[in-house]
Amino acid sequence: MTDSRASLRHRLEHFLYLTVEAGLDRIDMATCVALGRGLGRLAHALSGRYRRLVERNLRIATAHDPLPPEALEALVKETFLRGGANFLASLKTQVMPVDLLARQIDPEALKILDRNRREGFGTVVAMAHMGNWEALTRLGALVLEPGSYGGVYRPLDNPLMDWLTRERRTSTGARLFSRKDGYYAPSTFLREGGALAVLGDQRAGARGTAMPFLGKITTCPPLLELMAKRGRARIVTLEMRTTTYGKWLLALHPLPEKSSTPEIMAALEKILRSSLPDVFWFHDRWRANAQHPLSLFTRLDPETAARATVPLRLVLSTPADASEGGVQALLARMFEIRPDLRVERLITPSARSDDPRVMLHEWDADAPETLADALVRRIDLSHPAPLDGFLLFGGERPLAMAARRMGHKAILGFSVKGRPWSRSFEPPTDPAGWAALADAMNFLPGRHQS
Incomplete structure (x- = not known):
């Protein structure tokens, strides 16, 4: 693909990504995970900034049951190792045959999505940055009809990488909806019985809903609740955690009908706590504003x-x-x-x-x-x-x-x-x-x- 908007930096990033992807395609998943853990170990040793950030987030997540210093330090390190493993595994997941991927992650849990569809309901899949997060759009091909499942995504700044990512995620029949395109198309997709994956654990900024998440005030996205209401859909949370080298547990947990944003976030909290080192803790979701440290830049009762x-x-x-x-x-x-x-x-x-x-x-x-x-x-x-x-x-x-x-x-x-x-x-x-x-x-x- 060529794109007039692509700069030299964009082309270099694209080339490096394809090179890494080609290398990962030549090794098995267990080797990929071992390599990822090695990269995570290196990042832990070299990046004081991210060590502090991960430690900060894990202290918040464990504040109700504080860990001894040695246990916290070990958890921080394991988060780096598992983060590297999950990252490389996610890259490999996008290019490996779906039937081989099913040996690493059992897709049986996804059948609930097809069952909802047969009963006349779409499904909002509330996801977190956890485990091998690229697997869902690939595994859907084994239990769902092409075009009946997909996800909401944020377009990448690099147009070449954006095109490639969309191609990878839709190659097995998944549909993608950009966050920039509004609610109409995803809502219609849900009303027609589609299953739509939406990330729900990121900081939502000024447009989010202020509430405690893992006990601490932040802003959470109302998108999951709005999508379910407008699409007259059911909601499930997605659990994706490591069980052994190169294998993950995939589980879907149904929520009560008409669940509110606080109820959805509480369910996601439970998912995150099920395997803390599998969570991507490298995002400063609870940061204080440098100019207004008492503010969330949204209404806070x-x-x-x-x-x-x-x-x-x-x-x-x-x-x-x-x-x-x-x-x-x-x-x-x-x-x-x-x-x-x-x-x-x-x-x-x-x-x-x-x-x-x-x-x-x-x-x-x-x-x-x-x-x-x-x-x-x-x-x-x-x-x-x-x-x-x-x-x-x-x-x-x-x-x-x-x-x-x-x-x-x-x-x-x-x-x-x-x-x-x-x-x-x-x-x-x-x-x-x-x-x-x-x-x-x-x-x-x-x-x-x-």
Whole structure:
């Protein structure tokens, strides 16, 4: 295929992909998985950034039942190894014969999709980034009629890779619907009895629905619920987890009719928890906004935030001469906006805490800068869930630098500029100004912005 939009970089990516694909086509699945685990081991050793991200996500996922440090470290490493294995296996899956693929993944569970179709219903298959996620569109050919199953996908920026991916996924009879094309065609497909796979575990941004996911507030896609309603379809969740080298368990779990987005996400949570290292934890789904760390950039009802069981954690420092009454006004307003908030406050001479959600931490403002990393890490590990941001209004640049080295992007201060700071405010002069500071850290979208 040629495409006038393809740049030299696009063509190089396309060539490298085809080269890797050709190599994978020459080896069996077990060897492919072993190679993938080796690549995962290398990535774990070389990428501190992604080690921190995976550890952060797994701490959130296990916050209700925290793991000892050694067990968490082992889980992080296994996630890299299995992530590499699942990635290469997914590439091989797209080119291997379907009958051989069925030896690695039993397609028996997919028969529920055909049964729904015979009963006059389409099926929305709620998927997560888990296991060998490319297998579904290939295995459907063994139990479903061509054209009766498919998926919703996001077009790739590289036009050559986008064309190739669509060709691979549709070669056995699957249909693809672009996210950019709206609801009409997928809804019609579902009403006609089709089975449609839709990813449901990604961060949905400003268009998503705010709710706890794995206990922590984020935005979740309403697409699954909307597709099912408009297509008058049933919903099942897809479980895909590793059983042994080069083999996966495929299971579909039906949900009650008219399941809501929170109910769908709760079912997906259960799927993810069934095999944590099989989940693709390399996406920063719970990241705090660098400019507005109290905001999700969508409407968030405080009652919804109060249902979270994993807190939004912010470190707070204040100038030594700050009015304690003003600081308390700031804290009160922050808790009104985000009832799921937990504040890790650095002690000043006048600091007090009457709220169990405010934890006081001793520290030495005159300590050498080399100890900043240890202080930040100590505060971070004082709770099972990781830190989300830093409100260093006392101007502690060494702590801000330590936070940046840990991968944090929400680092705010008073009268500061340049890296590592993400935003600067003028110091408030009265309690009302301190309370207004909380509102400035919370973005409320307008009618056409949400």
